[in-house]
Amino acid sequence: MLLHLVIGTPVTVACQYSWGQSKMLAGVSLAEITSRWWSSVICTIFGVRRRIKGDFVPGAQLVAANHISFLDISVFHSFATMGFVAKAEINGWPLLGGLARAGHTVFHKRGSHDSASGVAAAMVERLNEQRRVAIFPEGGILPGDGVKRFHARLFAAAIDAGKPVQPVMIRYLKDGARYDDITFLPGEHFAANVFRLLMQKTCIAEVQVLPLIDSTGKQRRQLAGEAERQVRKAYESEISDA
16 A cells, blocks of 8 residues: 555656646557556555446546445546546645646535635536546435435536536445445544555445436436436345346
């Protein structure tokens, strides 16, 4: 973990800027290759095997996913690059803050009207640049199991930009059942969660890319409701051994 953070992170960050985005290998930019590599290694370090059902389509889309663990972002990035909307505190984290900035994270200061307006504008701008923007519309990692209510506010960006919403479900599995303890246990802080997960046995992160939702002529609450229903149905579906 320390070697990856100290060596892998600076290399990955350096490749996220214009020169790394312009260097192409087999039609994929060096920026995307290193970002996906960095995230894949993080998953391996934490004993998380990954599998995906469906594919992310190219082009602009507002990715809306449920949120279970801090590892969710690395799991998603290992399959496709996307700029997340994240809490402003991450911007100040050593090493990871720099990686988040280089990965075009949109930082949001909760409770700030000015921050919310700036986040909305940045999301629309990036969608209009044909990039993916990802949100966790539950509002964070919340106590309890299952998919929580999707808040509608950030879905307005898809409407304003005229881009589709891409619902995505994530769940963690162990021994043929949902592994809910990967999230924060009651009273557990971030460092304790990290060390506990570093010692966990191998688990599986299952990602399901669900049908796109056209935002044309829809209200943000309607989009949030449709995305939530798709994600909840996939989350509660029968677990396959495949």
